[in-house]
Amino acid sequence: MFPIIFAIIWSFLVAPHSARKVGIIFRIIIELIVFGTCSLLLFVSGSSKWGLIYVCVVFINTLLVHILEE
Numbered sequence: 512m513f514p515i516i517f518a519i520i521w522s523f524l525v526a527p528h529s530a531r532k533v534g535i536i537f538r539i540i541i542e543l544i545v546f547g548t549c550s551l552l553l554f555v556s557g558s559s560k561w562g563l564i565y566v567c568v569v570f571i572n573t574l575l576v577h578i579l580e581e
Contacts, residue, residue, distance in 0.1 A: 517545045535577070542573060 524533045525541055533541070546569045553562035 513548065517548075521545065539573075539577075546573075 520541065523529055523531055525538055546565075550562045550566045550569070553559075553565055
């Protein structure tokens, strides 16, 4: 159920061509919730190594996207 909810929220509020684009602060909060939940679920499922790798990749990607976007 979470992937569907996250996809809908992402497509309406965060996607590059969405009609209702939110501000940068709210976008970062949504990204933290979505990607944080994904990494938490990886940790809980017993894949702590993959959860840590995922967190690192998402962190670097988010930094680059927000730095290069400006």
